[in-house]
Amino acid sequence: MDEICFFGVDEETKIKSHTELIRAVKPGLATVQGKLVCISSPYAKKGWSYQQFQRHHGNNEAKTLVVNCPSRTLNPTLPQRIVDEAMEEDRASALAEYYGQFRDDIVDYITREMVEAVVVPGRTELPPDRTSKYYVFTDVSGGRSDDAALAIGHREGRNVVLDLLRRYQPPHRPYAVIGEMCQEIRRYDINKVVGDNYAAEFVAGAFKEQGFKYEKCEFNKSALYLEMLPRITSHEVELLDNDFMVNQIANLERRTRSGGKDSVDHPHGGHDDVANVVAGVIASAATKRIRIGALSRGENSRSLVGC
Numbered sequence: 001m002d003e004i005c006f007f008g009v010d011e012e013t014k015i016k017s018h019t020e021l022i023r024a025v026k027p028g029l030a031t032v033q034g035k036l037v038c039i040s041s042p043y044a045k046k047g048w049s050y051q052q053f054q055r056h057h058g059n060n061e062a063k064t065l066v067v068n069c070p071s072r073t074l075n076p077t078l079p080q081r082i083v084d085e086a087m088e089e090d091r092a093s094a095l096a097e098y099y100g101q102f103r104d105d106i107v108d109y110i111t112r113e114m115v116e117a118v119v120v121p122g123r124t125e126l127p128p129d130r131t132s133k134y135y136v137f138t139d140v141s142g143g144r145s146d147d148a149a150l151a152i153g154h155r156e157g158r159n160v161v162l163d164l165l166r167r168y169q170p171p172h173r174p175y176a177v178i179g180e181m182c183q184e185i186r187r188y189d190i191n192k193v194v195g196d197n198y199a200a201e202f203v204a205g206a207f208k209e210q211g212f213k214y215e216k217c218e219f220n221k222s223a224l225y226l227e228m229l230p231r232i233t234s235h236e237v238e239l240l241d242n243d244f245m246v247n248q249i250a251n252l253e254r255r256t257r258s259g260g261k262d263s264v265d266h267p268h269g270g271h272d273d274v275a276n277v278v279a280g281v282i283a284s285a286a287t288k289r290i291r292i293g294a295l296s297r298g299e300n301s302r303s304l305v306g307c
Contacts, residue, residue, distance in 0.1 A: 117235065148181075162282075164188070
């Protein structure tokens, strides 16, 4: 098994983690007395691979051999300058890639069990209800490698309910996808679209052509994820029964940056487009609008909003 520490990163795979895969493989190996050989750069201090390292590395009584050492020890032909350059660019990443150290700066953001606890079983979509005020959040991609995504939700008391979730896989034409999004948005009688903070200017223009006001969220996705966490843990959200969405949210990782600030993002090689729109619509629906005074010259009152 190659790069086992990164198994489960791809949302498309049925393998949710390397721990799950090992449990499935071991019985078959036992019947033929086969050997399990795993090779990987270290990653976060979690899961089966890290447990094996803790239990067996340096343990002369262990039946499992764990080899852990710097890359140049096993491959002296690797130029030292490559290692030095990597250390200058990203020390934490280089310590894992070239020195065999599990990373201290990456931990789980939220467990799969916690996400599944707020999923309504069997609910894949809710139809529009004229008595509800709906919020929308979009993540539009260039259509080559990343998904585009759309989420619509509303608020019921303290709870935020996810009503609709759409994922548009690449390759696709961005303008065509925005047209499909607008068809869904019209069903819920929404006139303002909030989108990802990094959206290109063409996105705002494309939504304007469809008759919608477009606003970039003032917060980046990491801030949206950090806002979503307490709402999930306090069961103040109702999510749709969508396994792809659950996988993306459960795969998010929290990293500690310089200055002690935390950031949340998808794992190396992963994606979070669907998780991003879910977090965005939760923040949009949960944020209270507070009137703080009227503008002069007949303009609308100013509102203080989260995104």
